[in-house]
Amino acid sequence: MSTTETPRSLNFIEEIIEDDFKTGKHTEVVTRFPPEPNGYLHIGHAKSICLNFGLALEYGGRCHLRFDDTNPAKEEQEYADAIKRDVHWLGFDWQEHLYHASDYFQQLYDFAEHLIRSDKAYVDSLTAEEIREHRGTLTEPGRESRFRTRSVEENLDLFRRMRAGEFEDGAHVLRAKIDMASPNINMRDPVLYRIKRETHHRTGDDWCIYPMYDYAHPISDALESISHSLCTLEFEAHRPLYDWCIDNLPMLPSKPRQIEFARLNLNYTVMSKRKLLRLVQEKHVNGWDDPRMPTISAYRRRGYTPEAIRAFAEEVGVAKRENVIDVALLEHSVRNHLNKTANRVMAVLRPLKVVIENYPAIETEWFDSPNNPEDASAGTRRVPFSRELWIEQDDFMEEPSKKYFRLAPGREVRLRSAYFVTCTGVVKNDAGEITEVLCTYDPATRGGDAPDGRKPKATLHWVSAGDAIDCEVRLYDRLFRSEFPEDAGDFLADINKDSLEVIPHAKLEPSVKGATPETRYQFERLGYFVVDSETTGEHPVFNRTVTLKDTWSKVATKG
């Protein structure tokens, strides 16, 4: 090896895969991403998507997209469509390998009959409450149902009649016959099928019995010859059942292995689908793609890039210990990508009028400004300059502190790509508020450099007042005030009321005119912004993706 770089070490799943190659257990990696279409995908799913599709890419295998649609009461086509859109947007392609657990309903049913014939499953007619009572507790074994000893014939007959719709919902269930005394509660004769008269978004009313996850999942994996079935930690105790299903159905074409990893958690947000659903349904946010949500579609609307999210997933790693990732790491990932790819532009959020007294009123001159100092190939754009400009209110202080080095009376600063200007005074209204800042400019500093080499301490962004585009800018802050919103009890009580600030009339340089949704910019000195999906020609709307790192704010708050 001539390289001095240390290769990234393998995560524990990669180690298993490489070991399987070494021992000849597998010659190919086949993974799957198995969402239930009952909500939108969130950043936690993104980790799983990157893991599953990433492993397939890394080892030249494939990754299936399989909808785990075994509970029609909660599932909808809209969610399935959104999920496909999000996976594609993240940059992954399942090609022809789009599957549904519901594709296997008939096979799943036939396998269930096989289990019955093998005396490995039985129809139980206890009520749900009775089943719960019979299950025992964590420390006491369960009790066998009085229906557990039904004959194979009777079980087969009952199961067929369940399928035929002869019984009410809940009248019977099909259970695996395993061990009511197992220390693993999941092995105490788990339910395999329940009667549920719900219209399924794909199979309509073809079925009135639906398989449970624990039964459908391992079989679906096996039917697709999944080699490594990756899921989250809470399924660890279900693994014996996963293996039980596969081991008792010898006609299955393969024996996949379930491997569990720790799900992603992010601070200052909630991640459970149930809670995200509530935020949407109770209108605490404006839909699943509200830019404050941790959903993939929200991050997209917020201006995040697929590259940034993939890099984030890579950064957080894969292991088995519970973790809470600092949202600052996610923000780092976007800044990192956008810094290299987003064109710079000038926008003033909170405008303060500047009048350059020695600049001719009728004149407009155009300056070239770099689109991206990080990337010369991004070229330059033309920005108009005139006598009246907007600058940020924050960039002027009548009585500056010692560490403040922006514009102040008597002080000279550079206007980015334009001229040096010196503040000569202010105009105030009757209330004593500053309405205008008066300046003079130095014609010799055209373009932003002084022939005598003097360097102002500050460079300000600005927009020519007469040329500015009026636009709406939405500033987002974290949706929750606490690092762990669910810890205090009611996570809704922790919602940050100031998580959205709308600036109805920000001033934008004219080069941005006509930008289409999802176009990303850096507003110089402010942050990264993206054209929102609600933008129109007459009413441009921008979302703040993330601020720039702001060392001044640290200095300022330290005092």
Added chain:
RNA sequence: UGGGGAGUCGCCAAGUGGUAAGGCAGCGGCCUUUGGAGCCGCCACUCGGAGGUUCGAAUCCUCCCUCCCCAGCCA
């Protein structure tokens, strides 16, 4: 007090018996036509704890402690 997992820097995470990678955050400094970016430096004598084995232990053994998951006809 059953079973299954996990404990390495504030947050992640390498490490697989040979003397604690890296990233984020933080803190200094340099540089800068973004107080951005970039660059440089600092940031675990110690790996949940206590014993033991060994020339040598985060890695092996024993005991203990803490945290997470499981009692849906959800996934």
